[in-house]
């Protein structure tokens with residue numbers, strides 16, 4: 001289990017996180033949802049042990065933690081296969097075995113023969129991000145920390161990878177802590193959605209969900225997102241307008257979604 005206990009953090013005296021309590025259990029995908037700049041990445045970096053908190057503590061009982069960042073952070077001189085195999089090298093896995101493992105994951109992520117030996121400069125942004133995801137999954141992590149990993153991808157690929165994340169990571173019994181500001185993404189993948197307030201971030205809602213990734217009805221995610229936004233504390237935290245009267249609410253039902261969710265094809 002990963003336990004974040006009373007985490008507080010400031011930058012230059014300005015509070016960013018104000019007493020965050022959160023637990024992530026094996027087999028659970030927890031989404032952290034909050035407005036841009038509210039402190040989501042900072043919280044993930046604390047969870048990863050990359051920075052220390054001003055107060056509180058992080059207890060990580062998982063044995064293999066992998067992280068996927070917003071940007072791919074690939075080695076420019078190494079091809080896709082070697083980049084995806086990189087973390088296995090540090091674990092002492094032999095070259096042939098680690099390249100085979102990396103290749104298998106890259107193929108599941110949609111890589112064709114000709115792409116496996118391309119260097120990052122010859123890959124699209126979406127392909128580079130898939131290499132970064134393969135690098136994390138190759139470790140067979142029991143905890144994955146993901147910082148808006150799909151935000152640069154087109155909507156079809158994003159949906160494929162959301163389903164794959166649930167199947168490969170959560171389906172294998174691992175846990176994931178996933179940061180996003182996209183409400184529809186949150187309802188597609190989450191077992192629980194933890195909503196943060198604007199700076200300084202506090203947990204304002206911690207809501208169980210039935211994840212919709214792979215659901216055949218594309219409208220289901222929008223309906224679930226709209227339902228989430230009807231929680232007053234969620235609506236306030238995500239910056240939607242204050243609760244309108246019933247007739248006004250009907251007239252503007254789609255408006256908060258347009259503000260917090262990416263436009264189709266982004």
Ligand SMILES: Nc1ncnc2c1ncn2[C@@H]1O[C@H](COP(=O)(O)OP(=O)(O)OP(=O)(O)O)[C@@H](O)[C@H]1O
Nearest residue numbers: 011012016034035036037038039040041042043181
């Ligand atoms: N190293 C740093 N030094 C000073 N301020 C920082 C540092 N890192 C983050 N901040 C500030 O802390 C606040 C929270 O940043 P953070 O990146 O955690 O937010 P976020 O919710 O992940 O944002 P986004 O959704 O835009 O990625 C921001 O105001 C940011 O400018």
